[in-house]
Amino acid sequence: MDNLQPKSALYTDYKLGVHGAEDKNPILLQERQGLNMLNLVVFDDGAVNTVLQNTVNLSLPSPSQSLSNEQSTIMWIGPNRYLIVSINLEILKTIADQLEDQYGALQDLSCARTVIRIQGEFCRQIMAKGLNLPLDQDSFVAGQVVLSSFDHHYPAIVHNLSDERETFDIYVTRSFALSFWHWLCDSSLEYGYEIIESELNG
Amino acid sequence: MTEAKRNPNATGVNFDKSIRFSFDGKTYSGYEGDTLASALLANNVKLIGRSFKYHRPRGVISAGSEEPNAIVELGSGARLEPNTRATMIDLFDGLQASSQNRWPSLKFDISSVNNLFSKFLVAGFYYKTFMWPAKAWMFYESIIRKAAGLGKATREFDPDRYDRVNAFCDVLVVGAGPAGISAALALAEQGKKVIIADEHSRLGGMARFDPEQTQWLDEQLQKLDQLDDVIVMPATTVFGAYDDGAYGAVEQLRNSNNFSPRLRYWRITAAKAVYATGALERPLVFGNNDLPGVMLAYALKAYVNYYGVIPGQNITIFANNDSVYSLAKDLDQLECNVTIVDSRAEHELAEKVRQLGVQVYCNAMVIDARGWQRVEKVVIQQQGLEFDQSCDILAMSGGWTPTLHLQSHRGSKPSFDDELVTLNLSTLKTDYSITIGSAAGIWLHQDCIRSGEMAADDESAEALTSNSNRTEALWYVPQSNYKQVVDYQNDVALPDIQLAEREGFRSVEHTKRYTTLGMATDQGKTANVNALAILAEARGCSMQEVGTTTFRPPYTPVAIGAFTGRSVGYHFTPVRRTGIHHWHELNGGIMLNVGQWQRPHYYPMSPTETLGQAYVREMKHVRSKVGIVDVSTLGKICIQGPDAGELVNRVYLNRFDTLKVGKVRYGVMLREDGFVYDDGTTTRIAENEYLMTTTTANAASVMLFLEYLTQIVWPELKVHVFSVTDQWAGIALAGPDSRKVLEQVVDQADVSNEALPFMGYLQTTIGGVDARIYRISFSGELAYEVNVPADYGESVWQYFLDKGREFDLKPYGTESMGALRIEKGHVVGAELDGRTTVQDIGFGKMLENCKKPIFIGQHYARREAFDDTDRPQLVGLVATDKTKAFKNGAQLLAQAEITLTPVDSLGHVTSMTYSPELDENLALAFIVGGLERWRDKTVYAHYPVRDQVVEARVVSPHFLDPQGERLHG
């Protein structure tokens, strides 16, 4: 039995190295692959919280927020809806085993979105080209999750990871990912960007 | 050419850095800090353009963006920019510019002959001449068109980048003159986030031109630079004020790296705005007031003090207000011969200035300026006496008008203030803005600063608005003998406005459009108030009664490129790609845009195979052997929760409460008005989990509809819906040998007819990859639809082809896929166009069998009108002549020819294809009375636009294998 290989939505245009302007600190662009991403719908907050705490040591965050531990992050992505992102590939089974249908439901959406991590001084300026909402250090802080669409076209979840290191994870709908990647690289040209090796998880 | 004198004490120019540029092919030099206008003046080039209609010689009259005359073409080739104001172009090395609207040259322009006929070419002459004969209009039009316009745009592709950015702040300060700067500093002290923008590349507003304020200005600008919370944006024009604190601005960038945009369009959202937009000086309306060498008084001050150009020796200043007297002092100190002609009676200021040796005539007016292509003398009249005065520069000032465009964009209309003799706002403060400085009618420097500080405390400075610049109205000089220009750019003169009024175009909106006053690229900034006054006098009413026209964005012209940003060429629209996309591109798939998606249309076997040949070949292959097609784009919606089954059952017309786990069912969805909305297959994946598919076209709308039902209509249901279209790549495998191929690719599963019957479903693995297999068929052949996680799409597709090689598995595209379903009479969006009911498409039984208490469409689906047998119903058509193809949209009639007697159409063709298996040309159509009335009868499908008629026989729409034997094999 052959084991077939997955391919990222970006694989045809993922050229490592520095591109664009050279007079500034380039932002780093990196795809994060192999993550387990689960859609969680909730019918009973309390019951689901109990299950999550027992299984993965997390609870449900409030709207536009996220909670993380070493292995996993859980993000609010809509009314009664959450995205669990984890490097633990068993996580779906672990939670599903304890989660009763009447309280909530899980769905594996590990391929529905492409995850791009951007890091550097000019991340907010670059995102400001495509998102029309306040992105400054006071308005968009670590742990916060923004649901919007870049340039009116690319539906995305943006997760602010770190206050110190200006790092953001962008979860963009997979079918749009390559187009979005082109937009992102083009928007980063005037600051300079470096595509670094994908992070392969799991 | 002798150069004009330069003022070594100028504050805005660096005489150590010389710059070379060219104008109309001649090379000149200027200095860092010059604009094109100041550099040309410094080189004694006064003639810069020709007026729009009469081709009168024109020169610079201002030092800002209101400039109506010095409009040039900047650059060349692909970067050519027409209608650029020389007063706003910062000189750079290698700058190339040329004058516009003249032929063969600026000095000898043939069209200046228009000037001789100007008495006939008055306002509105287009409407009165060129009327006869009517047929000749198109001929006249082409000539008029050639004569119209100022600059010409390039036809080459623009190589530059343009960008769009969003920005947010607490306060947007528009204008960085003394008032704006002090507001920004005061706001920053309060910890507010401020953006301060100014259209000029160097800040300071009018303070730039006053040597007494240079030091203060430098200090303030340094303070601003050091503040982190203040973003200073020079060369940025805030061109529009919109709802909800939205402002549009465009930033010009010059010296940056290769990847910087040429222009950046900023969408700024500000909780509040402080308008420090300043005021514009008005010209005076006297004879030949548009000769090169005639300019606004503040502009002369700017050129002398800031740009260091002394463009003349014998300077006459003509004014009706106090503001020109400081200019006189400055000029006198530079050893020019200065004469002031003041239309007002004797006053203190005049006497003071006389003591410095400046000649001042009060109660006097300049009647006419005279000279060949430049001012050489002026004719002055004082109390009945006329005399000439030698003059090479005539500086005029008719008073000042606050710049209130942005306020007007948001609905604050200014009105004429008799005491200030200018326009003013009735209130300086609104919920979201404060107007300060000279834009508020505040003239004194210290008062302007104070008004800025007060704005930071949200206090409006109405008390500081004053009459400190005493002005007496002089809207035009009655005694002039030569043309008196009101709107410089559109070449509208005093008699044009009076003519408009005489001819009945009395409302200010009509006068504007009839004369075209205020409609040029400068929006009449230097013309509007003078024109209103002239109109008021002609009408015999007050300025207040005349009112004003509406200001609309943009404040100054904005290149379309700025709004376009990067949405050009490849980036014009996003592309949605499936997980298999790259394989199609590499292997000869011809891609088609389907909405935002790209789908493979067909796969030509050779460079010469056409679409028409390819789809027939692909159809034959699927029906005789086996093929695969990428169906990833179909909408897939996951429905989860204890009430998932209840929701599915309410949404479809047919029953889903009996659907077991592991089974698939075709469902028809109605609209609440009873018509068919969408169809698809829904699978029960688990006890409380369903996967619903929709047509590609309706995926988004069905998704939204389900969310409406779950969030608004039935929020009590414990169910959640979300799209999983992108999670799964979809591969449809179809043909008599499809099971054989499937057996090769699945790792272990039993996919026999018993284990996986028609409309069955199972989960398994393919090449180690999780796979969902649905036994459904769009083509009518034995077929399966396989879903794998999208990242594995490409490798699983290739795996299919590798394992299927022994059965000659081949890919097929959307063209043949669509043709196959037509042979089977399967309906798609072409048939479900929003006007069809279930009865129309032959699914009436579904409705009859429906006993559900709640379902979408429940009330109107049963209306009597739907039982009318005269409704158009689905049938199939076979062309009598098998070489003739139908056309979608063709109208069906019982007769072969159309005569002049109108007849009702019996129906229309919705889908058509050639069928290789039947060797016939087929179509699906709707016809009144359906099969019952028309079976085996002859009809004619008419397509009058292409003069086509196809004779056809009406048959069942299920042309092939009507019992569906292949499906159940």
Add this chain to the structure above:
Amino acid sequence: MKIKCPYCGVRDQGEFSYEGDATIKRPQTDDADAWREYVYSRNNPRGPHKELWSHIAGCRAWIVVERNTLTHEVYNSYLPGENKDD
């Protein structure tokens, strides 16, 4: 025009899809007049209007927005069910 999504905050109108009158209710009976009202009849007020918008480019929540159809001023926005009067 800006709309405040109760979850995501103030966003551009372009992120939302207009979804019609928020005051209509799907009839629970078979009453013909009630159904005609629900499916076909809409008031077209010149002034304050309660309407549904979906935050499709964001969290996809359905929101009730009180807006003035003449001036576009948005008075209020809240989740369905939050206003007892509705």
